[in-house]
Amino acid sequence: MKIALFTDTYAPQANGVAVSVRTLRAGLLARGHELTVFATTYPDAPADDGVVRLPSLAIKRIPTHRFATPIDPLLERRIKNAGFDLIHTHTEFSVGQFGFRAAAQLKLPHVHTYHTVYEDYTWYITNGHAEKQARKIVTLASKYICERCDRIVAPSDKTRALLRDYGVGTPIDVVPTGIDSARFAGERSGWQALRKLKESLKIAPHAKVVLTLCRIAYEKNVVQLLESVADYLTVSDPARGTQRRDVVFLVVGDGPALSDLRRQAVERGIADRVIFTGEVPWEDVPQYYQISDVFVSMSESETQGLTYIESLAAGCPVLARYNECFDGILEDGVSASLFKSAGEFPARLDELLFTDRREDYLAQGQRAVQALSVETFAHRIEDLYTKTCASYVPRPSTLRRVFT
Numbered sequence: 001m002k003i004a005l006f007t008d009t010y011a012p013q014a015n016g017v018a019v020s021v022r023t024l025r026a027g028l029l030a031r032g033h034e035l036t037v038f039a040t041t042y043p044d045a046p047a048d049d050g051v052v053r054l055p056s057l058a059i060k061r062i063p064t065h066r067f068a069t070p071i072d073p074l075l076e077r078r079i080k081n082a083g084f085d086l087i088h089t090h091t092e093f094s095v096g097q098f099g100f101r102a103a104a105q106l107k108l109p110h111v112h113t114y115h116t117v118y119e120d121y122t123w124y125i126t127n128g129h130a131e132k133q134a135r136k137i138v139t140l141a142s143k144y145i146c147e148r149c150d151r152i153v154a155p156s157d158k159t160r161a162l163l164r165d166y167g168v169g170t171p172i173d174v175v176p177t178g179i180d181s182a183r184f185a186g187e188r189s190g191w192q193a194l195r196k197l198k199e200s201l202k203i204a205p206h207a208k209v210v211l212t213l214c215r216i217a218y219e220k221n222v223v224q225l226l227e228s229v230a231d232y233l234t235v236s237d238p239a240r241g242t243q244r245r246d247v248v249f250l251v252v253g254d255g256p257a258l259s260d261l262r263r264q265a266v267e268r269g270i271a272d273r274v275i276f277t278g279e280v281p282w283e284d285v286p287q288y289y290q291i292s293d294v295f296v297s298m299s300e301s302e303t304q305g306l307t308y309i310e311s312l313a314a315g316c317p318v319l320a321r322y323n324e325c326f327d328g329i330l331e332d333g334v335s336a337s338l339f340k341s342a343g344e345f346p347a348r349l350d351e352l353l354f355t356d357r358r359e360d361y362l363a364q365g366q367r368a369v370q371a372l373s374v375e376t377f378a379h380r381i382e383d384l385y386t387k388t389c390a391s392y393v394p395r396p397s398t399l400r401r402v403f404t
Contacts, residue, residue, distance in 0.1 A: 001385060002034045002083060006099030007090040008065065010039035011046060014282040015215055016306050017115045020155075020177040021090050025050070027178065027378025036082065038095055040066040052078075054095055068094035076102075084108060086385055090115060092145050100148060107394040111384065113153040114163060117303055118142065139166050146170050151388045153381070155304035158324035173384050176304055176329065178377025181369050184286045184313035194291050201250070201275050203291070208247045208353050211292035211316065213285070213307055214299065216255035221298040221321070226251075226261050228298070228345045230268040235346075243354055247273070252288050254279040289314030294352045297321065298342075304329075308336065309372055312365035317358045319348055329372070335364040 005025060009018040025035045037048075040056035052075070056066040079102050088111045089099040096112075103110035118138045146152050146168040153175050154160040160172045195205075203209060210229065214220050229249045251261065251274065258276065265274040280288065289295065295311035297320040304325050308318045318336040320326075332338035337348045352358045 001085045001389075003028065003036075003385070004079070004082070004084045004087045004099065004102070005035060005037045005090065006087065006095050007037065007039050008068070008093050008095045009091070010037060010042070010051065011048075012044055012282055013042060014279070014285060016177075016304070017090055019282075019306060020113070020115065023178055023180065023374055023377065024381060026180070027374045028382065030375075031378055031382060033382070036084075038079075038099065040068050040095060042066060054098070056094070068098065071098055080106060086111065086389060088113070088385075089149075092116075092118075092142075100145075104148070104395065109385075109388045109392040110149045111151050111153060111388055112146065112149040113155070114142070114146065114159055115155065115303060117159070117162060117301060143167050150392055151384065153384065156325040156329075157327060159303045161324075173380075175377065175380045175384065176372055177306055178372050178374040179306060179309050179313060179369070180374050181313040184289060184310050185315075194287060197287050198291050201277070203248055203250075203275070204246070206246060208243075209250050209292040209294075210247060210349065210353075211250045211252065211288060211295050211311075212297060213252040213288060213295070213311075214255075214297065216251065216253045216258040216261065218257050219299070219301040220255075220257075221300060222251075222257050222261060223264065224342065225296065225298040226264050226268075226274075228342050229274075229296075230264075230270050232346050232349060233270050233273055234268065243350075247353065249274045250277070250288070250292060251275065252277045252280055252285075285310075286314055289316045292316045294319055294349060294358075296349070299323070309369055312336075312362065313369045315362060317352050317361040317365065319345075319352055329368050330365070334361075335368050336361060 005021055007017060007021045009015055011018060011022055021037065025037060028035055035050060037051045039051060039053060041053045045053065054068040054071065056068045059065050059067055086109045087099050087103040089096045090113050119135050143166045146163060147170055149170055152163065152168065152170050152172040154163065154172050155176055157174055160174050163172060198205070212222065212225060216222055233244060233247060262276060265271045289311050293316065295308065295316050295318050300321060300323055302323055302325050305323065308320060308330065311318055320336065320338055322332065322338040322340050326338060330336040330338065337352060339345060339348055352361065
């Protein structure tokens, strides 16, 4: 098949959507399909013959994202003449809307992946005002967008249930994003490279490393996470006091909450035990998992949580707040340590840092990793494409015609 993927984020960005699209493209190419990715321009983006970059501008309130400017008519004709069999959009915004319009006017089967629960992001626009109204608008907008597609991909049962609650009647298939587990295996980096990375971060060889790797944003509950880590590092514990002195907190990523976290680390007196790296290159991400002893998260906004699976693939056990997106993927006390209240955090972190239970978690976690291979992901999406094309019935388009 000849497939067009539309996304607002792509390499070198390393967020969940960018990684998902990149993984899907690699998996489908390996299965013999022809893929073209339409994405925004981005500083230092690598040249790639299979990626078409649309002119874009940075978003002031969300500096890690960009918004595509009005589309060049030459690009519209290029899409019209490309002979695509199917369009798959991965964003509801600028580049995605271009894909929506192309699918409608060229009468092509249209699959859309609903990656993001936007109810968790409304405060970026409202600043906490009229939050109820904003969430209602998000609900209606999500329903409108999803009803314009022929089939929806949800990364988890949690997301599918949410869309059904919104009133979406479009067929929805749950297909978790796969990961290239070999990319995260420790032997790929080598012990010398990992030693050099720890040295560059000024982490002592004997130190225990607690890692969080994500977009450093408020909806990820990073502020609450730092508070729990600060309590863990500073509150006296007779049983673990000496051992805890060798624990450091590694924060990898960038985002709007980063300055608050830096300030909080100073105020809590743990600035010398918290390391902020900012955003790191996508190709270097596996090494940060590999030098860490535990991956931690308190986010409740995840639709799948790829970072948790990446961490397990890299040999780093997971300690996270329970989220419905884990159902059927990770199990508390078996493949991960999933807590429901912040009060559980210290004891569970001690268990993963200082007992043999961490090995049990890692061994069981490999089952989750194996179930989410790139090959399985691509095969399931391929089947979904075939099903969508077979049942496709063109809809009349009421949009202004531009693909002429």
